[in-house]
Amino acid sequence: MNCFNLFSLMSVWAKSFSAKRTFKLLLICVALFYLGICTVMYLVQRSLLYLPRVYDSASVDQNAKSQGLVRWTDATGSNIGFKRLAMRQPALGSVMIMHGNGGTATGGAHYADDIQSVTNFDIYILEYPGYEDRPGTPTEANLFAAASEAFQALPANKPLYLVGESLGTGVASYLAGTFTNRIAGLVLISPFSSVADVAQYRYPILPIWLLIEDPFRSQDYLMNYHGKVAITVDGQDTVVPEKFGLRLYHSYAGPKKLWEYPNGGHCEIYLPHAKFWKDAIAFWQSP
Secondary structure, three states: OOOOHHHHHHHHHHHHHHHHHHHHHHHHHHHHHHHHHHHHHHHHHHHHHHHOOOHHHHHHHHHHHHOOEEEEOOOOOEEEEEEEEOOOOOOOOEEEOOOOOOOHHHHHHHHHHHHOOOOOOEEEEOOOOOOOOOOOOHHHHHHHHHHHHHHHHOOOOOOEEEEEEOOOOOOOHHHHOOOOOOOOEEEEOOOOOOOOHHHHHHHHOOHHHHHOOOOOHHHHHHHOOEEEEEEEEEEOOOOOOOHHHHHHHHOOOOOOOEEOOOOOOOOOOOOOHHHHHHHHHHHHHHO
């Protein structure tokens, strides 16, 4: 082999080695970048899921008073939400409301307006830890604990119903799966099979099942419940696409009712509200 041929072979080998090294370095950089994205998402996930509105107590009390709400407190006198009792007592039942991630308990007063316009129910609206003026931090565990405590404070001598919207549907589903024999019916507005499913849809390249801390597995919770479940889904919902509400509806084996609004956005009810609640309550109370 002459010197020219030897030099050519060495040049080819050097180029091959350089290409392999460059490829490996590129893979390492991509892996580190992907790991960085996963780390950032893990750290900020709760700031994406929870959007608490915080106000001073005087402002909250003033807002509640303007809407006919009074403080709902636990046995120690600590605030757990707001309530509005039926005009005629004794009431025919109690409804516990769980709002969405960007809502508040006082902001849920419209549910009291709508429901009490068609029936004689007491309304209780749960406030989450870290929202309005309630101390604490919003996490799945904290929301479930707060909801369980509040539910057990409800009167036990009349039918109990749950209403959840958006994130609150996960809390309502948890209560239904936990207190299975005490809940007469649910209305879930823009629900999901799980927050993990929605997150995976939003971020398909990420291993959500490894990263998520608050999965809100509504579909799993409702497997333990056998009462009446009413669900609304909206075709133009960009927050919780309707397929996740439909997945929850079709997976539920108990008595159920579905309202589909093709032109509706997130948590929109495309019916006169009095008619919707009249129909929903009739479903709750049907044999």
